[in-house]
Amino acid sequence: MYSLAGLDPRTKIVMIAAVSTAAMAVGNIWMLLGLLVFTVLIMALGGVSPARQLRQARGAVSMVIFLFILQAVFGRWVLGGILCVRLMIVIMSALILMTGHIRDYLLGLIQMKIPYEIAYMVMIGLHFFPVLREEARDVYYSIQLRGTEMKKTSLHARLAAYMKISLPILAGAMSRARDMSVSMETRRFRACQSRTYLRKLTLTAKDKALMAVFPVLCAAFIFAGSGVMNALPADKAASPEKMPSQIILSWTGDPAETQTVSWKGDGSIQYVKYASAAGHEATGYYSREKKAAITKIQEGRYCRYSAQITGLRPGTEYCYTVGAGDRWSAQHDFATESKTNAAAAEKSSGSGTAASGGTDAKFSFMSMGDVQYQLRDRDYRIWGEQARKVFADNKKIRFGLMMGDMVDKNADMKDWNSFFGAAGDIFSSVPMMTVNGNHETSIGPYTYMKMMDLPKNGPQGLKEEIYSFDYGNCHFVMLNSGLFMDERREAMGQAAWPAMMKKADAWLQADLKRSDAKWKIVCMHHPAYPAENNDPKLYSSIRSHWVPIFEKQGVDLVLCGHQHVYMRTKPINGITYMMADSGQKLSHYYRQGDALPAYVKKISTENSTFEVYKVDGNRFSVKVCNGDNKVIDAFSLKK
Amino acid sequence: MRENNASVLKAGGITFRYSENSPLILDDFTAEFTGGCITALTGKNGCGKTTLARIIMGILKPEKGRLSLNGEDLAGLSLAETGRRIGYVMQDPGRQIFSTSVMDEMKYGLENMVRAGLLDKDDVESRALEYLELFDLSGKKDAFPFALSQGEKQRLVLAAVTALEPGFLMLDEPTAALDPVRRAALGDHLKKVRDEKGCGIIVITHDRSFVADCADREVRMQNGGGIYV
Numbered sequence: 043m044y045s046l047a048g049l050d051p052r053t054k055i056v057m058i059a060a061v062s063t064a065a066m067a068v069g070n071i072w073m074l075l076g077l078l079v080f081t082v083l084i085m086a087l088g089g090v091s092p093a094r095q096l097r098q099a100r101g102a103v104s105m106v107i108f109l110f111i112l113q114a115v116f117g118r119w120v121l122g123g124i125l126c127v128r129l130m131i132v133i134m135s136a137l138i139l140m141t142g143h144i145r146d147y148l149l150g151l152i153q154m155k156i157p158y159e160i161a162y163m164v165m166i167g168l169h170f171f172p173v174l175r176e177e178a179r180d181v182y183y184s185i186q187l188r189g190t191e192m193k194k195t196s197l198h199a200r201l202a203a204y205m206k207i208s209l210p211i212l213a214g215a216m217s218r219a220r221d222m223s224v225s226m227e228t229r230r231f232r233a234c235q236s237r238t239y240l241r242k243l244t245l246t247a248k249d250k251a252l253m254a255v256f257p258v259l260c261a262a263f264i265f266a267g268s269g270v271m272n273a274l275p276a277d278k279a280a281s282p283e284k285m286p287s288q289i290i291l292s293w294t295g296d297p298a299e300t301q302t303v304s305w306k307g308d309g310s311i312q313y314v315k316y317a318s319a320a321g322h323e324a325t326g327y328y329s330r331e332k333k334a335a336i337t338k339i340q341e342g343r344y345c346r347y348s349a350q351i352t353g354l355r356p357g358t359e360y361c362y363t364v365g366a367g368d369r370w371s372a373q374h375d376f377a378t379e380s381k382t383n384a385a386a387a388e389k390s391s392g393s394g395t396a397a398s399g400g401t402d403a404k405f406s407f408m409s410m411g412d413v414q415y416q417l418r419d420r421d422y423r424i425w426g427e428q429a430r431k432v433f434a435d436n437k438k439i440r441f442g443l444m445m446g447d448m449v450d451k452n453a454d455m456k457d458w459n460s461f462f463g464a465a466g467d468i469f470s471s472v473p474m475m476t477v478n479g480n481h482e483t484s485i486g487p488y489t490y491m492k493m494m495d496l497p498k499n500g501p502q503g504l505k506e507e508i509y510s511f512d513y514g515n516c517h518f519v520m521l522n523s524g525l526f527m528d529e530r531r532e533a534m535g536q537a538a539w540p541a542m543m544k545k546a547d548a549w550l551q552a553d554l555k556r557s558d559a560k561w562k563i564v565c566m567h568h569p570a571y572p573a574e575n576n577d578p579k580l581y582s583s584i585r586s587h588w589v590p591i592f593e594k595q596g597v598d599l600v601l602c603g604h605q606h607v608y609m610r611t612k613p614i615n616g617i618t619y620m621m622a623d624s625g626q627k628l629s630h631y632y633r634q635g636d637a638l639p640a641y642v643k644k645i646s647t648e649n650s651t652f653e654v655y656k657v658d659g660n661r662f663s664v665k666v667c668n669g670d671n672k673v674i675d676a677f678s679l680k681k
Numbered sequence: 682m683r684e685n686n687a688s689v690l691k692a693g694g695i696t697f698r699y700s701e702n703s704p705l706i707l708d709d710f711t712a713e714f715t716g717g718c719i720t721a722l723t724g725k726n727g728c729g730k731t732t733l734a735r736i737i738m739g740i741l742k743p744e745k746g747r748l749s750l751n752g753e754d755l756a757g758l759s760l761a762e763t764g765r766r767i768g769y770v771m772q773d774p775g776r777q778i779f780s781t782s783v784m785d786e787m788k789y790g791l792e793n794m795v796r797a798g799l800l801d802k803d804d805v806e807s808r809a810l811e812y813l814e815l816f817d818l819s820g821k822k823d824a825f826p827f828a829l830s831q832g833e834k835q836r837l838v839l840a841a842v843t844a845l846e847p848g849f850l851m852l853d854e855p856t857a858a859l860d861p862v863r864r865a866a867l868g869d870h871l872k873k874v875r876d877e878k879g880c881g882i883i884v885i886t887h888d889r890s891f892v893a894d895c896a897d898r899e900v901r902m903q904n905g906g907g908i909y910v
Binding site: 177180181183184185186187188189190191192193194206207209210213214217 | 738740759760761763764765768769771773775776777778779780781789790793794796797827841842845
């Protein structure tokens with residue numbers, strides 16, 4: 043029929059490019075398996091028997107099987123299958139190269155008008171494959187000869203051993219590249235700009251036909267694959283979830299009369315249905331419903347819903363569900379802020395004045411620092427379990443404050459899925475109010491702002507990045523300290539950035555001045571007073587822009603995160619600064635035993651700290667619990 | 682001749698070729714290597730010295746023949762088990778370094794010994810330091826191993842392998858990258874290991890002066906077999 047060995051090298055390059063492109067573009071496992079069979083067939087018909095193919099690819103086969111097992115361990119069978127079949131197609135198609143001499147491919151590439159330097163580089167790269175394989179084997183043997191029992195050891199230890207192979211390979215490749223470039227330059231590589239070649243390749247009719255057919259087949263395959271992708275269950279992993287999930291409460295209005303609910307869904311029209319707990323218990327029905335607004339965060343992959351329930355009665359318990367048609371979430375509940383017990387609270391605290399116009403003056407709230415992980419699933423799971431324990435033991439907690447760096451990669455939906463997944467069963471009943479950290483920021487916190495529903499009472503152009511809200515006799519100001527990051531300054535330029543900061547500073551001044559709350563609390567991600575001064579420009583910017591305003595306007599407490607330690611300062615000009623850390627990630631900055639700034643009152647490198655605040659009129663007490671819910675620090679403020 | 686009769690590595694009738702149609706590299710090779718002495722394994726390029734080393738280490742499987750250490754058949758052992766009995770330093774030490782610090786490199790095998798119950802956990806650090814000192818690398822314990830010179834890399838691998846205190850050491854052309862001063866120093870190191878640890882050392886080499894200065898005996902490979910010199 044035809045012989046691969048007899049084909050022009052350019053034809054083989056086109057065939058490989060077409061098959062590999064098709065494999066990379068289509069994500070359906072069945073189509074990919076078909077393509078793998080097709081690749082094996084064209085090689086077999088071209089004179090490379092399946093047995094020979096298997097022999098040539100046997101090193102890669104074990105690697106592919108290992109990759110599949112690795113994905114399967116994390117429950118990603120389909121994804122693992124797709125990756126492995128795809129990789130096998132690319133490897134098998136590349137074996138076509140072995141039916142010719144490398145010198146011919148170099149000539150082929152040059153006659154395809156690829157610059158000589160690039161063609162030569164590609165060929166050198168191909169030459170080095172066997173060397174790299176041999177090196178990798180030697181490292182593998184050496185690791186075993188130093189006592190690692192590959193067949194008997196745990197999967198984790200085996201993975202660690204495999205990871206070690208890359209280091210000497212990389213070091214060897216770098217040193218070889220350096221030596222080779224010097225050696226080539228000394229032998230005047232590229233000295234002759236116009237090269238001629240003794241042999242000239244010519245395309246036969248068979249070559250021309252194959253060169254025309256393969257790209258067409260590739261395009262048809264990709265076209266067919268794009269239609270099937272949405273239809274077959276194999277792609278279920280990539281399609282949006284059908285059931286509403288990741289339900290989170292927050293406030294975008296008055297906590298006494300409104301409640302905002304947001305969740306993840308499939309993009310169809312959905313609602314929140316709600317009723318007072320008493321009413322629902324009596325009738326079994328949700329008496330009201332509200333249609334949710336949809337925000338498509340990543341088209342076809344992540345969709346978030348949001349609905350603000352208004353006209354609620356203060357101090358009342360409500361229950362709700364979200365969804366549509368026959369897909370509704372489990373029932374969750376929330377309570378609005380009470381206004382009726384304010385007078386009693388004030389009376390018991392001995393104060394003559396009502397706080398914030400007479401609201402709930404006796405309540406608790408919690409704050410948490412960077413949840414952002416080292417190992418995504420494990421660390422979020424631990425955080426969720428610990429936070430639930432703290433909530434269970436402190437039933438009067440009305441809301442949680444997050445100090446940013448909830449996720450590692452802002453645009454990675456897997457991170458948000460894990461965070462909301464772990465947070466959902468707490469914050470579907472207790473509102474979560476957040477500021478963004480540097481990990482939610484790429485110049486601006488764009489994805490974060492789509493994910494979170496927050497009050498839009500901040501300065502123009504910085505809404506949701508900066509906002510404030512009141513609860514009881516407390517006023518909370520939530521600030522994006524990422525405004526001081528170099529990326530933002532550079533992106534905005536010399537004129538726009540100072541103008542924006544002027545607006546932010548003015549808003550902060552006015553907002554704090556306007557509030558007559560007894561306790562004024564500021565939250566932001568970066569510290570004004572760090573445990574370790576690793577980013578002096580940013581921290582000093584906060585001190586020069588915002589700290590004078592805090593001091594002038596009677597702020598009592600400034601909460602932050604960022605350095606992955608728990609820290610509390612002595613009062614600095616009347617303000618206590620606290621740094622929280624609720625995740626498992628170890629500090630890159632302060633380490634146990636480092637010299638401390640004089641303002642530090644208490645520091646702990648223990649992971650997973652949760653700060654619980656109890657507000658009772660004139661008394662404001664704070665206890666800091668570790669992951670085991672043991673108190674590691676406590677203090678109180680009095681007025 | 683120095684000998685430690687308690688320890689004998691025997692290769693009997695080893696026959697090997699790389700593939701069915703390729704010529705025999707080793708043809709009925711038979712030799713005995715004894716503990717407590719340095720044996721030079723010499724021969725022309727391509728005569729099968731490295732191949733023999735790899736067969737002894739269990740990396741390559743012979744067509745025929747038997748390998749035994751003190752009567753124990755080596756064929757049934759895993760690479761990890763063979764590595765504990767015979768330390769192997771390849772011609773290019775860069776292929777045997779896989780840690781990010783000299784100390785970590787030293788500890789890798791020692792920690793595996795701890796896991797296998799062959800070494801006390803508390804002895805890892807001191808054993809690593811002892812062998813770093815033996816090979817003049819004490820000052821480099823925090824260095825990035827790939828930034829070391831070729832000679833230092835060679836000594837590091839030697840230190841890491843000998844720290845496991847195997848009964849035998851197999852060194853493939855250890856003097857290839859060394860100047861005469863370093864070569865003499867390596868000879869002294871090997872003699873120290875031989876004398877202090879009672880280790881049998883097999884050195885694959887072309888270096889006649891190294892053979893003359895250090896080797897207690899020589900096995901020359903010729904036509905796929907071995908001749909005692």
